[in-house]
Amino acid sequence: MIRSDRGGELLERFKNGDSDALRELIELYGASLTLFIQRYVNNMSIAEELTADTFCEIAVNPSKYRREASLKTYLFTVAKNKAADYLKKQRKYKYVPIEDVAYELCETRQLEEWVVKDEQQRELMTVLNELTEDYRSVLYLLYFEELSYEQIGRILKKNVKQIKNLAYRARLALKGELERRGFVYEEL
Amino acid sequence: MRSFEEWTSDMEKKVETKIKEKRKERNNMKNKYMKLGAVAACLVLVIGAAAVIPYVANRNESANLPETTVAATDPAQTGDAVGGGELKCKVHYLYHNFAGSLIDYVGQDKFDEWLESVSETEDLSEDCPCNANIKNFIDYFDIPYEVFVVKGNLTGHLEYDPEILYFGTEEEIEAHFRDFEKFAKDYIITEHLLKLGFNLEEKYADKLTEYADRTVRFSIPELVVYGGITKDELIKAIDEVSENIYEKFGEVYTFDYDIDGLYPDGVATLYDAYAKDDESVYDRVSRLDALFCGLIE
Numbered sequence: 175m176i177r178s179d180r181g182g183e184l185l186e187r188f189k190n191g192d193s194d195a196l197r198e199l200i201e202l203y204g205a206s207l208t209l210f211i212q213r214y215v216n217n218m219s220i221a222e223e224l225t226a227d228t229f230c231e232i233a234v235n236p237s238k239y240r241r242e243a244s245l246k247t248y249l250f251t252v253a254k255n256k257a258a259d260y261l262k263k264q265r266k267y268k269y270v271p272i273e274d275v276a277y278e279l280c281e282t283r284q285l286e287e288w289v290v291k292d293e294q295q296r297e298l299m300t301v302l303n304e305l306t307e308d309y310r311s312v313l314y315l316l317y318f319e320e321l322s323y324e325q326i327g328r329i330l331k332k333n334v335k336q337i338k339n340l341a342y343r344a345r346l347a348l349k350g351e352l353e354r355r356g357f358v359y360e361e362l
Numbered sequence: 363m364r365s366f367e368e369w370t371s372d373m374e375k376k377v378e379t380k381i382k383e384k385r386k387e388r389n390n391m392k393n394k395y396m397k398l399g400a401v402a403a404c405l406v407l408v409i410g411a412a413a414v415i416p417y418v419a420n421r422n423e424s425a426n427l428p429e430t431t432v433a434a435t436d437p438a439q440t441g442d443a444v445g446g447g448e449l450k451c452k453v454h455y456l457y458h459n460f461a462g463s464l465i466d467y468v469g470q471d472k473f474d475e476w477l478e479s480v481s482e483t484e485d486l487s488e489d490c491p492c493n494a495n496i497k498n499f500i501d502y503f504d505i506p507y508e509v510f511v512v513k514g515n516l517t518g519h520l521e522y523d524p525e526i527l528y529f530g531t532e533e534e535i536e537a538h539f540r541d542f543e544k545f546a547k548d549y550i551i552t553e554h555l556l557k558l559g560f561n562l563e564e565k566y567a568d569k570l571t572e573y574a575d576r577t578v579r580f581s582i583p584e585l586v587v588y589g590g591i592t593k594d595e596l597i598k599a600i601d602e603v604s605e606n607i608y609e610k611f612g613e614v615y616t617f618d619y620d621i622d623g624l625y626p627d628g629v630a631t632l633y634d635a636y637a638k639d640d641e642s643v644y645d646r647v648s649r650l651d652a653l654f655c656g657l658i659e
Contacts, residue, residue, distance in 0.1 A: 196374065196377065196378075197370065197374050200370050200373050200374055200377065201366075201370050204369075204370060204373050205366075205369070208373075222373065222376070223376070225373065226373060226376035226377045226380050227380060229373075229377040229380075230377050230380035230381050230384055231479070231482070233377065233381050234381055234384045234385065235475055235478070235479055237472075237475065238475070238479055284363060284364070284369075285369075288366050288369075
């Protein structure tokens with residue numbers, strides 16, 4: 175699981191002309207961001223494009239990151255906005271061929287393996303996919319990205335109280351889903 | 363199946379490609395703003411010199427349509443309008459208008475960066491796709507109210523209420539700025555008319571090369587004389603302007619230009635006949651356009 179948040183330091187190095195820093199940033203957050211976006215757009219290719227857009231934004235306009243939050247929080251906020259903008263533009267239902275579904279599953283699993291090393295956590299991630307968008311996002315950011323309520327609030331544009339309420343309801347939904355699948359639910 | 367390194371490498375390439383594209387776009391945008399700045403300067407000179415340039419005189423062309431009177435709005439009187447080139451918003455105008463003094467206050471580079479970042483989130487399917495609005499500007503740059511009122515020159519032409527902007531709810535702000543729809547309409551019509559002159563200049567650029575040192579646009583009569591625009595071409599160009607306005611607002615506008623007066627026998631002598639030696643080129647352009655509009659004799 176990616177726990178480190180040394181993005182600010184990497185961004186400084188990038189601003190000072192260290193081209194390796196961009197690659198390190200991508201290594202650090204690329205897969206997590208893609209998985210996060212994929213949960214919104216449900217398409218791995220699009221998620222990768224939007225992830226690239228997210229990195230591009232921080233690379234082209236590094237001064238926009240004003241250190242009010244960690245770089246990680248900032249990147250997830252940008253990613254969320256990119257995903258939301260994309261969804262807003264995609265008003266029509268799109269047919270997804272079966273081979274694309276297989277590709278999606280394969281790519282998603284691969285990314286999950288990179289991001290989440292623990293088998294049990296990966297099972298949990300699969301179950302998360304059955305929840306609604308809001309629940310999925312809040313639990314993903316809480317458990318897999320280990321962000322605080324405040325950080326999640328910044329990303330999802332809600333206050334801490336709303337996030338706490340949302341997380342509470344999301345946990346209940348997760349519990350129901352886990353029980354439905356025969357898992358024993360432990361307090362998370 | 364890609365390895366983590368391969369995936370990262372692919373992502374890095376994607377990001378680098380996008381960065382190059384973005385930087386190219388940014389350069390293009392800067393050029394566009396420079397061009398807009400030059401155009402705005404011309405407008406200020408041309409229109410300001412004439413004091414009043416009612417470019418538009420309209421009349422109801424179709425008996426089925428209600429008569430509408432449109433007084434041309436002087437873009438030079440709207441602050442240093444910079445809103446990303448063509449106004450994409452269908453419901454606001456002033457909401458997307460930034461006074462030059464405010465831009466100077468935050469710094470042109472920072473302003474450009476901000477414009478670029480907000481323009482990325484535009485949704486063109488919306489009535490108001492432009493996130494480059496004054497509210498976001500104030501929030502982003504954290505402009506104090508006192509500074510805004512002074513730098514925004516709100517005692518003059520910008521007649522919106524800064525208190526609503528600063529202390530109103532989102533709904534109040536939206537409603538307040540929507541009231542400027544008429545203003546936006548006037549502005550857009552004027553903009554279309556001015557484009558008519560620019561488009562014709564571009565079209566007849568080869569015939570106008572000898573006047574390349576002109577610092578202001580040509581008046582329509584001058585374009586007729588120097589550019590050799592035919593009557594049919596001029597009428598077609600004016601009709602296109604009408605169509606653009608119709609598309610935008612669903613109303614028919616025609617322009618009460620004295621086109622016949624522009625094409626008397628011996629058109630080549632027209633300009634000489636009306637030119638006055640002692641007037642500046644700005645005065646001349648304005649006067650000839652007013653003449654063209656049938657406003658003076």
